[in-house]
Amino acid sequence: MSVLEAAKAVASLAGAIDCDVHPPSPRRDDLLPYLDEYWSEISISREVDVLELMSFPERTKPYMRPDWKSTGDPLEAMQKNLLDPLDLRHAILNVVSGAHAIFDPYLSAAICRATNDWLADKWLDRDPRLRASMLVPFQNAEAAVEEIERRADDKRFVQVLTVVGGELPAGRRIYWPIYEAAARHGLPLGIHAGGTYRNAPSHSGFHSFLIEDHIAHTQGFATQMASLIAEGVFVKFPELKVVAIESGVTWVPPLMWRMTKDWRGSRIEVPWIKEQPADIIRKHLRVTTQPMDIPDEPDEMEKALAHLLSDEMLLFSTDYPHWHFEGLEALPAGFPEALLEKVLRTNALSTYPRLGG
C-alpha cells in the first residue's frame, strides 16, 4: 500500500468502534487493591500471581507487536499507539487471562470480580472511550450470575467474556442461568480465542506448536456455535447475541452450509430448531475482523465475504497489541468500501446495546 493509500485507510477508520483490544493481563499486584483480606492472603501465600493462559501466551512474539512494546503505563501506550492515532470512538477491552482456567470455583469468582474492579478503576475511569467485557466464572454459574447482576448498572461493561476452549460446550444447560442474566441485561456473550486446556485442543490431543493451537481455534468456534444452536440456547434466549472474537471469520460459511444441510435430516433430534441454522447464525453471531483468514486479492476477498449473505455480522477490531498488521492498516487492503460504515460502527452499535450509554 502506498503512503497516501495508507493515510486514506487510516483516516477512514476515524470514529470506529474497536471490538477487541487487550490490556496486559492483571497480575497479583494489580488485583490486590480489589481483593478482600481472605483472597489477598490466599493469593500471596499460595502464589497466585501470573495468570497467563498457556494457550494464549501474552509473553510470546505474536502477542505484542514490537513497536507497541512499552515498559510504561499500558493505558498510555494504548492511547498513543491506537486510540489517538485511529481516533477511535470506543475500544472494548477483553482480558483473556488465566482467570478463565482456574479450577477452584471460589478463587475463580474472586479473580473475575477483582479483574472487573481493576478494569473499571484503572482503565474505564481513565479514558471515556474505553468499554470492557466483564469476566465471569463459567466454572461457577451461580457466582457468574451474581457478578453479572453486580456489574449490570455499569453500562461501560458491554459484554460477558469466555474463551473458546472451555470446559464444556457453550450450549450446555449448566450455563443457561448465565445466558439468562446476560440476555436480560443486553450483554452479548463474547467467545474469545484461547483455551483452558480442560480438554485437548484437538481430536488427537495437544499440539507440538503454538501455531497449531492458533490454527485449531476455528474448530472450537465452529463447534461452540453448533452447540449453542443445537442445545436451543437461542430458542430459550432469543435476544442473546454471540460474538466470536479473534476467530478468523471465514470458518463461518462452511458451518452455515453444513449445519443447515444436516438439520434438514437431523431435525427430529433437535426439533426446537425451527429455522435453518444459517439464518440462526446470521441473526445471533457476530465476528470481529482481526485476524481475518481471507485471500489478499480484493475481488476474492469480496467473494469470500459474500458467502456470509449478511452485511451485519462483521465487527471491526484491531486485536491490539497482537501482531496482525503493520502501521495502522487495521483492515486488509482492498476491504470492500461498501461495508465500511456497518463494519466500523453500525454493527457494533446494534450488537452492543449498552455502547450507546
Place this chain on the structure above:
Amino acid sequence: MEAPVIERPQQADQQLGVVDCDVHPAFSTPTELANYLPARWKAHVRDYAARSGNPLLGTLPYPRISPGNGMRRDSWPPNGGPPASDLDFLREQLLEECNIEFGILQPLAAGSMAFNQELGAALCTAINDWQIDKWAEPEPRLRASICIPQEDVKASIAEIESRIGDNRFVQIAMPPRTLEPAGRKRYWPIYEVAQHYDLPIGLHTGAFGYRPNTPAGWSSFYIEEHFAASNSLQTVMASMIMEGAFEAFPKLKIVLVEGGFSWVPSLGWRMDREWKRMRDEVPHVKRLPSEYMRENFWYTTQPIEEPEHNRHLYDILRWIGADRLMFSTDYPHWDFDDPRYAFKVPLEPAEKSAIFRDNAISLFKLS
C-alpha cells in the same frame, strides 16, 4: 438479495464410469470377521470383545438418524444381511445404478482404534484378507485399502509390506483420530514407507476417538458430531504440515475422506497467515502451508457441500482446485451422494471428468 433455490440437477448422464472413493463394505454376520482371525484372537474377541474409545459397546455414542447405525433405508439387501454386506446387491444398487467403474473400499477397521494394540494388528490383517476374499477378488471394480494399526508403527509397516505385491490394494487406510496428532514423528516411518511405495494414505473421519470431539468437550447431539468429524481432518492437515512431514516426505499423498471440503480454503488462508507471522516457531516448515495443500492433499467430495447460493460452490472449487477433489458416495450411509445429482451446479466437462474419475484414476493408478 437473491433468494436461495434448491435446483433440480443439471448434470447430463455420465458417459464414462465414475470412481467412487468411499465405499463401506459390511459383514454379513457379527462373527464374519472373526473367521479371518487366527484361533488365539478369535477366542480373545469371543471372550473379551474388541474394545475401543467408544464409550458404548454396540450403539454409537451419537446415534444416527436412520437404522443400522446410519444406513440408507433402501439399502437392505433383499436376500438378507445388513446394508453393503451382499456383493450382488451392492453391484446392483451401487456399481450398476451409479455407473461406478471403480469403488474404493474403506472398511472403517475397528483394529486401528483398538485399545489392545496386538489385537488391533490382528484385526487389521483380518480385515485386509476379508477385503480381498469377499470383495476385490470376485469383483474387479472394487479396490481395497491396507488397514493399519497406526499406533504400532512396526506392525503397520509389516502389514503394508505384506500387501504391497497385491495391486488390488490402492491405498493405506488410517483413522485421523490418532493418539497423537498425525504429523508427529512417531508416525513418520509409516509415511516413509507410504512414500517409498507411492501409496496414498486415506484418512476417513471416525465415529469415536480418544479425545473429545470439540476443544470444549463432548457434544450432546449427532447434528453437532456430524459437523465436528471433519475437524479431525483439519488437525491431520495442520499437524502434518507444521511438523514438517512434507519436507521429509515431499511425495507423500494424503486423502482426507468424508469430511466435505468447504472448510479447505479457509484453513489454507489461516495457516498461511499464521505461518507468515510465526514461521520462526516452525523453521522446518520451509514453504507456505497452502503450497503443501496443493501438492500433497486430496479430498473426497461426500458429504457434498450445499451453499445457500448454489453458485458459491464454484468459488470453493476454484480456491481448492478441481484437481484436488475426488467424488465419493459413502455407500450405504444415509448421507450418501448420488453421482448424478450431488452437484447442484453444472460443471465444465474437464472439471467434471477430473472430479468424477481422472483425479482418482491417476492418484490410485486404477487403469
Place this chain on the structure above:
Amino acid sequence: MSAQTNPAGRGRQKGRHVVARVDEIADGASKLVHVEGRAIALFNVKGEFFAIANRCPHEGADLCKGKIVALIESDEPGVVRLSRHGELVRCPWHGWEFDIRTGKSWCDPTRTRVKSYDVAVESGARLVEGPYEAEVYKVAVEDRYVVIEV
C-alpha cells in the same frame, strides 16, 4: 376395460389414471406407481389417499421407500410433542421430511417440495363407464380403485 386415450398426457387435458385397488395399500403403507412416465408415491393415510412425486428433489431418492412418520415439534429444548401421525414421509436417504398431503418439505416449505397429485377413490362401476386411463388395471365393477389425475 376401455381406455380412452388422451394424447398421451402431453396435451393440455389432464388424464385420470387408475393406479391401484384400494385394498392393495394398507393404512400407513405406500406404493410406487407409474403414470405417463412419472414415478409417483401413493400413500394411504388413515383411509385417505395421497400421491406425491416419488423422487426426492434433493438427490433423487425414492420417497415411496421412506418412513411414514408423525410430525415432531418442540418449542422448548427437551420438550417434544407429536401430531399428524402418519402424515409425513422421511426420505430414505438424507431424512428430509415431506408433508404427504401437500408435498412440501417441512424444513423449507416455500422452496422445497415435490409435486402433489389429485387423488380420488372411485368404484369399479363408475370406472367402467369411463373416461379413465388404466395403464395396468383390469377393473372389476365391485371393487374400489385409486385414481390419480396427471
